[in-house]
Amino acid sequence: MNYKSIQQLKPRAFKRRFGVRRNTFKKMVKTLKEFQTINKKNQSGSKPLLMIESQILVTLEYWREYRTYFHIATSWGVSESTICRIVHRIESELMQSGMFRLPGKKALFKGGLSQPEVVVMDVTETPIERPKRKQQEFYSGKKKRHTLKSQLIINQETGEIICTFFGKGRCHDFALFKASAVHFHPEIQGLHDSGYQGINQYHSNSYTPKKKPKKRELSTLEKDYNRVLARARIGIEHVNRRLKIFKIFGDTYRNRRRRYGLRCNLLAAIYNYELNLAIPKCQPSNLT
Incomplete structure (x- = not known):
């Protein structure tokens, strides 16, 4: 080759x-x-x-x-x-x-015209080989194996990845959000899955699915609400799929875990760069 x-x-x-x-x-x-060229140093050696x-x-x-x-x-x-x-x-x-960088957490709180109106947050998991030490910290009850978790926050309108955060497989999605120290501007509307129950205490303008109560079925209105929310959130599942065409992110991760975050951030930034070349139109939210 x-x-x-x-x-x-x-x-x-x-x-x-x-x-x-x-x-x-x-x-x-x-x-x-x-x-x-800018960082060139006097180095000797073979070509x-x-x-x-x-x-x-x-x-x-x-x-x-x-x-x-x-x-x-x-x-x-x-x-x-x-x-x-x-x-x-x-x-x-x-x-x-610096060419391939994500906007970062500050973009969610600084306000202004560049601030996204609606964001979607979700966690995806990457399987890893069984660790030699502290295996329980990486064991995901949801996936039934050892994983690393990646929290993604995207702009619902454009599909752009705004920021990421990483944790161990045992960490709950909501606990991972609190550890990430992400703060949303009050005017930003947040769409989340059922793993973020209680997020309204941190951001009042957030929406999560209605959970089925014990000994009672969801009403027709509640089912319609969950359906609209799922439709508005589907974009982040497409983002996860596009990132996982890179097998290093989708298959079992074999390398040292300390470099996992750097690689995921770099792939996310490259995804954003390609997205800006041809931004697809996404369906707006109808939750309000």
Whole structure:
């Protein structure tokens, strides 16, 4: 495999192969070249075996397929340790460049025209291998296995990911929200699932599904409310699906957990970048 052969792929095939559009790949190349030029140091040594374009393709392939370093190394004709160093360096430099960053928690409370009107919050889980220590902290009763949790908050109108937060599988969704220290502006409308019962104490302009009481059925009005809420929240499930086309996020995570947050934030920022190229229209909320 080499960069020249990959250039012959059609745009649709390139997207299927590496998980991003060709324009996004070109932006990543330009960003890294500028970053490396600004932060260039007097370094001695041999010339890199792979040029910068190939290094980015290696990293994208690792995220997309999540094969082992060994298998990717045999495809590109380099050593396993070289692939490991390339992936870690590209990830760190992309994050340090500032080009692929999320708006962050401040965007939910600063007000102004850029403030989202409606946000949707949800938690998705990524399976992990059984930890050697403190296994109970990572065991998810919902998934019946050890997981890492990712809390996503998106703009319901545009589908843009605003901020993320991460926790262990045993942590309840509402407890994860409180640990994240996220504060919503009073004018922002929040749409949440049943795991966030009690969030009205922290943000009064929030909506959660009506739970079925004991020995009583939900009324027709309550069922209609839950149906409208689910329809308004469906966008975040689509976001989770788009992120999980990268197998490193969707399959069992094998790497060290301390780098999990960096990779998820980077993939979320790349998703936002591609979203801005062609923002899909989402259905507005009708809860008020």
